[in-house]
Amino acid sequence: MTRERQFFNGAVLVWAFFTTVVAALSFISPTRTLVPLYAAATNDFWAGLNHRWDYYYLPASQILFTPFAALGEQIGGVLWRSVAVGLLSMAAWQWTAILVSERARPALGVFLLLLIPGAAGVLRNGQFDAHMWALIMISAAEVARGRNWPAAIALALALALKPQAIVAVLLIGTTWPRVGARLLPLVLLVLALPFLCADREFVSQLYADFIHGISIGVREIGDWNDLNGMLQKFGLAVPYPIMTGIRVAAALAALVITLIARRRLPLPQSAFTAFALSALYLLLFNPRVEGSGYVGLALVAAPLAARAILHEDRIGVGALLIAICALLGVTGLTPATLSLLGVWLKPLLASLVAIIVVIPRALNPQLWRNVVTGDAPPMNTQRGTP
Numbered sequence: 001m002t003r004e005r006q007f008f009n010g011a012v013l014v015w016a017f018f019t020t021v022v023a024a025l026s027f028i029s030p031t032r033t034l035v036p037l038y039a040a041a042t043n044d045f046w047a048g049l050n051h052r053w054d055y056y057y058l059p060a061s062q063i064l065f066t067p068f069a070a071l072g073e074q075i076g077g078v079l080w081r082s083v084a085v086g087l088l089s090m091a092a093w094q095w096t097a098i099l100v101s102e103r104a105r106p107a108l109g110v111f112l113l114l115l116i117p118g119a120a121g122v123l124r125n126g127q128f129d130a131h132m133w134a135l136i137m138i139s140a141a142e143v144a145r146g147r148n149w150p151a152a153i154a155l156a157l158a159l160a161l162k163p164q165a166i167v168a169v170l171l172i173g174t175t176w177p178r179v180g181a182r183l184l185p186l187v188l189l190v191l192a193l194p195f196l197c198a199d200r201e202f203v204s205q206l207y208a209d210f211i212h213g214i215s216i217g218v219r220e221i222g223d224w225n226d227l228n229g230m231l232q233k234f235g236l237a238v239p240y241p242i243m244t245g246i247r248v249a250a251a252l253a254a255l256v257i258t259l260i261a262r263r264r265l266p267l268p269q270s271a272f273t274a275f276a277l278s279a280l281y282l283l284l285f286n287p288r289v290e291g292s293g294y295v296g297l298a299l300v301a302a303p304l305a306a307r308a309i310l311h312e313d314r315i316g317v318g319a320l321l322i323a324i325c326a327l328l329g330v331t332g333l334t335p336a337t338l339s340l341l342g343v344w345l346k347p348l349l350a351s352l353v354a355i356i357v358v359i360p361r362a363l364n365p366q367l368w369r370n371v372v373t374g375d376a377p378p379m380n381t382q383r384g385t386p
Contacts, residue, residue: 004103004105004106005105007106007109008105008106008108008109010109011108011109011110011112011113012109012112014112014113014116015089015112015113015115015116018116018120019081019082019085019123022081022085022120022123022124023078023081023082025124026074026077026078026081026124026126027074027077027078030073030074030077031073033077033124033125033126034125034126034127035068035073035076035077035080035126036073037054037055038061038062038065038068038069038080038126038128039065039068039069039073039076041055041057041062041065042062042063042065042066042069043069044062045059045062045063045194045197045198045206046062046066046197046198048198048199048202050202050205050206050209054213055210055213056163056210056213056214056288057128057161057162057163057210058159058160058163058190058191058210059193059194059198059203059206059207059210060160060190060191060193060194061128061160061161061162062194063193063194063197064157064160064161065080068080077126080126081123081126081130083131084122084123084126084130084131084134085123087130087131087134087135087138088115088119088130088133088134088295088299089112090134090138091134091137091138091141091299092108092111092112092115092302092303093108094137094138094141095111095137095141095272095303096108096111096303096306098141098144098145098268098272099268099272099303099304099306099307099311100303100306100307100310100311102311103310103311106306106310107303107306107307107310108306110302110305110306110309110310111302111303111306114298114301114302114305114306114321114322114325114326115295115298115299115302115325116329117298117325117326117327117328117329117330118294118295118297118298118299118325118328118329119295119298120329120332121291121292121295121332122292122293122295125292127290127292127293128161128162129162129290129292129293129295129296130295131158131161132158132161132162132164132165133279133293133295133296133299134299135154135155135157135158135161135165136154136155136158136165136168136275136278136279137275137299138154139151139152139154139155139158139168139172139275140172140271140272140274140275141271142154143172143176143179143267143271143274144267144268144271144272146267148176148178148179148182149182151172151176151179151182152173152179152182152183152186153186155168155169155172155173155179155183155186156169156183156186156187156189156190159187159190160190163210163214164282164286167251167278167281167282167286168274168275168278168279168282169183169187171254171255171258171274171277171278171281172274172275172278174255175255175258175259175262175270175274176262194206223342223343224287224288224289224290224343225283225289225290225291225293225294225342225343225346225347226283226284226285226286226287226288226289226347227246227284227285227347227351228243228287229343229344229347230343230344230347230348232343233343233344234344243287246285247285247287250281250284250285251281251285254277254278254280254281257273257277257359257362257363258270258273258274258277258362260362260363261273261274261362261363262274264363264365265362265365265368269361269365269368272303273358273361273362275299275300276300276358277354277358277362279296279297279299279300280297280300280350280353280354280358282296283296283297283346283347283350284347284350284351284354291331291332291342291346294328294346294349294350297324297328297346297349297350297353298325298328300353300358301321301324301325301353301357302321302325304317304321304357304358304361305317305318305321305322305325306318308321311370312368312369312370313370317356317357320352320356320357321353321357324349324352324353327345327349328346328349330345331345331346
């Protein structure tokens with residue numbers, strides 16, 4: 001057995017052990033998570049009740065969560081996290097097969113190991129974020145393979161779970177119009193589905209309350225892990241109107257960079273760039289981003305680290321990305337680290353990934369080449385086992 005095969009087997013065992021521990025903890029103490037909130041909101045939906053002022057999700061999410069709510073907080077909670085683990089594993093498998101096709105097995109091992117620090121919190125809490133990020137990444141992989149309907153379906157499911165996925169929906173749908181054309185009826189279906197399951201006036205009120213809650217929530221002051229939260233931590237408070245202008249400018253910049261990448265890069269790299277920029281935008285400019293949402297940053301950094309080391313011989317870049325993935329798990333280790341590093345460390349790491357790695361690669365195809373030979377390692381856009 002080769003060393004690479006041994007490493008791959010060991011990494012898969014570590015990933016399996018990690019997810020088993022998460023499942024066990026979730027079964028033992030199911031109430032210390034967000035699963036009870038999701039279950040209660042789901043039960044309220046089917047009962048025609050609207051008492052969840054703190055539920056910042058579309059009504060379709062309550063429909064999708066129904067089977068898990070019906071199974072109870074313990075069994076349903078474990079199965080809900082199992083779906084997240086499956087989606088994250090699928091996203092990792094797809095992108096290592098695309099980005100590092102010749103050495104996909106060790107690359108998948110690297111990806112899974114680097115994903116653990118960023119995924120621990122979100123899987124433990126059972127938040128929608130893990131499913132949303134994985135579905136967006138899977139959608140980008142389907143774009144890379146030229147599969148428009150699967151890409152659109154994955155994006156629509158992500159939007160149904162969390163409205164923040166609208167960033168990826170708009171970015172990918174605009175950059176690849178064939179995906180966008182398929183997204184339109186699917187998004188309409190996501191919005192219309194609750195009307196088929198409950199009273200029209202009740203659902204209309206849910207949407208009205210959702211819009212009202214979001215409009216208030218984006219102005220809510222708190223310990224959010226976005227760029228503005230980091231600046232406030234450093235005593236550089238930015239007025240809301242100015243920050244809104246910055247967010248709009250950043251959104252336009254992300255779109256322009258993605259369109260440039262679409263013209264300059266092969267399809268796999270441009271599709272990954274679209275995913276990376278949508279993730280970085282959400283992490284840095286979503287005014288309500290939580291620390292556990294930074295599993296999205298791990299999904300950007302981990303495959304790039306694997307490619308940099310295994311295919312490009314860019315050891316420095318790979319080491320930086322590995323360090324960033326590891327640091328994602330430091331903040332929540334203890335109350336002391338949370339107090340010292342909370343709010344500012346994760347947006348700083350996201351800024352570094354954007355400025356040093358993602359944006360330069362979006363604009364310069366040479367940065368995807370082997371630094372020693374100058375060759376561009378082949379990318380696989382076909383289905384297959386890594």
